[in-house]
Amino acid sequence: MSVSEQVIPETPTVAPGGTPTHCPYCALQCGMAVGGSPVRVTPREDVPANRGGLCQKGWTAAELLTVPDRLTTPLMRAHLGAPLEPCTWEEALDRIAGEVARLQERHGRDAIGVFGGGGLTNEKAYQLGKFARIALRTSQIDYNGRFCMSSAAAALNRAFGLDRGLPGPITDLARADAIMLVGGNVAETMPPFMRHLTEMRERGGALVVIDPRRTATAKQADLHLQPAPGTDLALANGMLHLAIAEGLVDEDFVAARTGGFEAVRISVNAYWPDRVERITGVPVPQMREAVRLLGRGNRSLILTARGAEQHARGTDTVTAFINLALALGLPGREGGGYGCLTGQGNGQGGREHGQKADQLPGYRKIDDPAAREHVAAVWGVDPEIIPGPGRSAFELLDALGADDGPKALLLFGSNPVVSAPRSGLIEERINALEFLAVSDFVLSETARRADVVLPTAQWAEESGTMTNLEGRVLRRRRAVAAPDGVRTDLEILAGLADRLAAPGTWSTEPAEVFDELRAASAGGPADYAGITYERIESEGGVFWPCPSEDHPGTPRPFAERFHTPDGRARFTPVDHTGPAEGVDAAYPVHLITGRVLAHYQSGAQTRRIAPLVDASPEPFVEIHPDLAARSGVAEGEMVRVTSRRGTVTVRARLVDTIRHDTVFIPFHWAEEGRANLLTNTALDPMSRMPEFKVCAVRLEPHEENGADQ
Amino acid sequence: MSGIVVVGNGMAGSRFVTEMRDRDRKMPLTVFGAEAQQPYNRVLLSNVLAGASRPDQIGLVDPSWYERHGVDARLGVEIVRIDRERRLVHASDGGVTPYRTLVIATGSTAIVPPLPGTGDGLPAGAVAFRTLDDCVRILEAAEGAKHAVVVGGGLLGIEAARGLAGRGLDVTVVHLAGHLMERQLDPGAGRVLARTLGRLGIRARLEISVSALRTEEAASGTRVSGVELANGEFLSADVVVLACGVRPDVALAREAGLEIDRGIVVDEMLRSVSDPSVRAIGECSQYGGTVYGLVAPAWEQAAILADLLAETDVDARFTGAREITRLKAASVELATMGETHHGDEDPDVEVVRFADPARGTYKKVVIKDDRLIGAILLGETGTAGTLTQLYDRAAPLPSDRLSLLFPGINGAPVSDSPVRMPDAATVCQCNNVSKGQIRACWEHGARTVEEVAARTRASTGCGGCRDAVEGIVCWLDEQEAAPTG
Incomplete structure (x- = not known):
């Protein structure tokens, strides 16, 4: 293709006087202005979450308004x-x-x-x-x-007495000493979020990523741990074991602001490093390095996302990471602690x-x-x-x-x-x-x-x-x-x-409903009573809880005390049991699911937007070349992936960024490529979260591949 | 009502008790432990010797756990006799307890070689290393001491030696075999290990045995003064640690008439072959001709037995375990698994090896039928996680054998130079912008990242490609400036 044939997108016209609002998709809720004719979006600089950035989903969001099959009649x-x-x-x-x-x-x-x-x-x-x-x-x-995040919610309530995603404003992230991201691929799922992580790294902070795939996010990390699917809990307990052995426990913080550490200290004695290495496949030196990075300052943050949470033991898995954060003395400090990355808008x-x-x-x-x-x-x-x-x-x-x-x-x-x-x-x-x-x-x-x-x-x-x-x-x-x-x-x-x-x-009228909501929430844990539309506009948003109109809102809810009856954060011992459905001879490969950059959730919105479909037209399965070779699958061929619950047929994408024992399918597509035909319904006993993130499958070349040749 | 009675509250017994309670909250459960303290994690004794943990910090079960979980724990009470006929156990305190199922988890005891000087028990300063109490005694003896001798250069002996050397003692390991840890290591690895330990102040004396302990009279009584070697040499020592192996503790079982070989012989449901109401797990049991001396198989047995007795998985079976060992010694990374002694002579076996003795590195993997059957990683263990999982699951190996020895060989991030990048390559993932599109913008006059971004949105998502976009623009500028020819 010659250069002159390259498609150059039209310059996005800025919509002067466009209405300031937020993106329709993920929980980052990037600020954007919407206006013009035809309607366009431009990123807002005044919203800290994205500070002028947008991903391709955001840039093309206006096209949602005019999708050809828009319903206009019941x-x-x-x-x-x-x-x-x-x-x-x-x-x-x-x-x-x-x-x-x-x-x-x-x-x-x-x-x-x-x-x-x-x-x-x-x-x-x-x-x-x-x-x-x-x-x-x-x-x-x-x-x-x-x-979405019910497991993190259950674990947050158990440990801190309050379920709020991040422990502080997003602008705190850039000033962290280290951030450990567990089971999240923000470079694809909420790209402008990476700006905060990049700024942290430029200031000398370290990014640690835990993911069975070397994702776009993991590639930008200072340290990437690549555990076997379904073993995050053991990894967290192993890291706490190492933190104790290395003398990194913040004993003063543990004594002053927490309860229940002794039982957890004893429970993680069973997670000595090489046992955890055997369970997770993460080398001991990497675990030790991760703990040292987190423990070197108290402005470190542990973040979990769906990869850690969407398990039949998701609540306990998050609890294990909260235990680690508490032992290191992170929560309740400005810029540090534990947080959950919310998924949906x-x-x-x-x-x-x-x-x-x-x-x-x-x-x-x-x-x-x-x-x-x-x-x-x-x-x-x-x-x-x-x-x-x-x-x-x-x-x-x-x-x-x-x-x-x-x-x-x-x-x-x-x-x-x-x-x-x-x-x-x-x-x-x-x-x-x-x-x-x-x-x-x-x-x-x-x-x-x-x-x-x-x-x-x-x-x-x-x-x-x-x-x-x-x-x-x-x-x-x-x-x-x-x-x-x-x-x-x-x-x-x-x-x-x-x-x-x-x-x-x-x-x-939304404003009237919101006033009623304020009254209904008054006095509850998520108290919106003091939040008004006017305040949101003049203050650039208000952090809950905010019990009265003269209350400033609560950017950092755990600064003084946790929201438990005694004000202390609670440690809870938790044990690794592994995935509800392990691999065996009949279904020898782990399946994990997740998102791609160009699509959102079930794809009902993004699969209708041409540039997003161009960027990512169809479902696929990521397979390590060795596993592909053993399964008789070549790059670009159709593969049948079968679990005990169903079969999908998707195109093979051979990558060396995934473990040899694991395949990945994004879940945005319907019909033959519907990843969730395969996933397991085992539920977390506390959060009732299904085990989306790991099940056992087998791979076969699709019959038609042979016929084509 | 009689239920399950567990004899032994060590690594295997205590694990079984907690696994059982996880599965069945009601089943009457009684556990006898000879030691009065809460069960502790023997794996962490090396941490205690090294000073990384205090003796009171390696517990496995919270003392209040038993009461909260309705377990009758008789700690500090020994079982002295099993009456299989009446299904009773007799305790040292005179108590008699009926059982429906008896679980024997008495573990093993340290072997004390019959040396002159040990006739009336070991003199002060000499300790057979096995238990937490032994560990505490070693630490007491090491206080103010200068020279230590460790008898036995196996896993435990080397961990003890490393712990003592870390406390500033001058340590000599006396070992009968031709190289250290000969069960787990081939001679090459043994030599590299000896060299590494030498740098840490630990001497190894190989192919020689200890013929006697020498003692001296001190103010506090008789205490050890050193060891005599078989060649007549004398090594002076204030501390002597005996790490000469262990033997299964089966006296109680033998007296009860259960079949014993080296351990209590059990089937795959962990039942004594002589009496199905008696089960045995851990180091006192023997399955398939093997007595497993590591924690992982014992815990696996504990889980399987709990599944069987709680009926949470009646098909659970113990069919043998794969043994992986990891040396716990500061500044010495060592992981081994399976069969490691193969050389190049067997055509059916593939051996991949890397040795850098000067830097203390020795790596070897042994492969048969494309499966890992053994491995040694010494000095650098970055691939230990991968190897243990491949070995545990008998999984087919990656075609790239180097990646088994070195982490990060496979697919290390490559920085894409603008020159080599094809036009179709995506530069901005967030907005799906190719190098060709950026080039086209440049052709249309865009000369800065901002100008490229205004047209393509490249770099407006995560911002991570900003440098790459800048690089491409600069490269195009340079191309233009360069003389054509």
Whole structure:
């Protein structure tokens, strides 16, 4: 190709006066201005998370607004097996309300399930939880955030008494002595985040990455540990063992601010270095180096992400890393500690305000009588009518259509046919429903199976708040008008609440819903009472908890005390047991899953954007050349990857950056390349997180490869 | 109600107790331990000798754990007799305890060679190294001492020697075989190890035995003054550590009439072949002709037995273990596994070796049928994690044998020079911008990173490619300036 034939992208036109808002995708919530005609985005310099940077997903986000198959009219099936056909809003909402009434009368209130998403604004997440509890009065609500960071949430609550992603502002990162990132590939999943890590390294800080793959992030690390999948917990315990042996424990901190260390000290005696080396495959000198880097200053930070968390022992795995951070005396110090990298755009806020099966707004426990009373008063109902805790996400999906499970599902902002574990089974469960209603702006793989599809407004067409990975509450602002025929989720919920004669008020104005949310969260662990739209705008976001309007917000919540009853962080001994499904002769290879830069979650959004499809057109499997040779697979050929739960056919990509015993498939695609057809549903006993991140598979060349030759 | 009774609370017994409780919270469980203290991790004794851990810091079970978990722990109480007929154990305190299943985990005891001078037990300053108490005695003896002799140049002897040398003592290891750690090392590795230890102040005397301990009378009584070698030489020493191996502790089992070879003979369900209600694990047991002397097999047995007795996996079987040893000695990295003595003579066996004795490095892998059957990594153990997992799983080996010896050989990051990079190569991953697109921008007049970014968005994501973009622009500038010819 000659130079003149190279495609040069047009210069992105800056949109003067564009509306300042945030990216529709991940939890970094990069600042961007949206405006112009045609609509474009430009990065904002005034948002610390991205400081003028954007990845390709962000740059192309405006194209989401005009995807060719954008839904602009409700769709409905006249009866089972009939095609989805356009209908009016009245017909669609009447049908949903009618089905709800019919099924609840026959099977009880829990006959209706609700499934939400971590991409919904705080206002929508709050309203959805309230809708389930007092309009439907069903206990059966959960959301895809359960598949996101619930293990870190459970571990944070256990150790610190409070679940907030990062322990301080993102600008603290650049001043850290060392950062250890466990199971996260930020260079691809949230690229502008790397700027903070790069700045830290330029100032002399060290980056340690733990990942079975030498990812784009690991390549930029000072030290990369490459453990066998499912062995992070043993690695963390081994590092704590070494920290003790090397005299790196901050005994003063442990004595003053923590409890329970002695039991952990004893428990990690069983994790001497060469035993851990044998379990993890990480050489002892590397473990020692990692501990020394972390222990050399007290402004070091340990961050976990999905690689460490999406396991049947995810909560304990995160706990093991928190134990290490506590022993080194990191948490509670400015710039140091432990943090979780949130995944979804509003993964934080989404779980704080009532979408979770066991929670009410403000991160309150639904079985706590005082919490029920407080929230019931805000909602203007008798606490008695608020149901108790329901099923967690996978258990809810797995129960759909079953004798004792929900007969209908209302789905907002999620695509579980692609994103749930063992998705072949989940597809069957969804097909077994008597009724499915989906609110989305495109016909996702799940929406295609619905009886009623409601076309909803999307990010730049609506307003509200999002809580980013820092725990900072941000404004999402309406930049463009939604197409005719589209309604917001708040309007949809109001329309349904009205038809169901629900108690309470059902505003369609985000600002009014936010005010109600503030009141409902007041006094709870995630207290938003003092946060207003005006303050968010004038202060560049407000960190929760923020109990009153004269409270400055809480950038660093553990500076003085932890949020446990005695104010001390709690150590908990945890033990390695390994993956729920180990490799064996029949399924000899570990499968791990994850993301690629150009796509987001189930791909329902990004697979519709041409530059992103060009950058990453199809699913693939990363295989080490040695494993490929033994499996009879060559570069670029189609491979069948089979687990005990299903088979996918994807193209082989031979790389020497992955372990010999492990393959990787990204999970953004549907149909034949649906990685989650393979994944394991073993659940963490505390967080109910499925074991997405490791299962056993075998590889075979696809039959057609031979025929082609 | 009778339940499980465990005799022995060492590495194997204590592990079994915790594994059992993890699986079954109700089963009556009683454990007898001859030592009164909480069970400790024997692997960490070398840390105690080296001063990295205090004796009270190597516990394995929190003292309060037993009560919280409903385990009847009789610590400091020895079992003196097993009555298999009535299924009872008799304890040193006179107590009698019934069992449904008896788990024997009595471990092993140090061999004290029958030397002149040891007739009435070892004199002060001489210690057979095995237990935490031994460890404490060695440390007491080392206090203010100058010269130490360690009898036995196996794993434990060398760890003891290293610990004492680290405390400033002048140490001599006396070893019967032709090279150190001859069970795990080939002669070449043994020589490199001796050289490394020499630099750390540890002399090795090989192919020679100790013929007697000499003592002297001191104010505090009789104490050791040195050892006599078989050739008549005398080595003066304030501390003598005996590390001459161990023997399975099977007296109780033998007296009870169980079949004993070197250890209590068990089947793959860890049952005594004489009595299925008696199980034996750890160093007192023998499976398939082997007494396993390492912790990993003992813990594996503990987990399997717990699975069987709690019925969490009734198909669990012990079918032998792969032995991997790691020397725990500061400044000496040594990992070995499997069969390491092969030379080049066997055509079916592939041996890959690297030796740099001057720097203390010796690496060897032994391969058969494309599987790792043995390895030595001495001096630098960067690939130990990879090798142990390949060995444990009998997995096929990477085609690149060098990567078995040296970490990072395979796929070390290569910095891409703009010259060699093809036009199609992606420079900015975050925005999927190729070198060709950057070149095209340059052709259209872009001369700075900012100008390239304005057109392509290159470097606006993670920012990591900024230097690369700058490099390409500079290179293009230079190309232009260079005289054509």
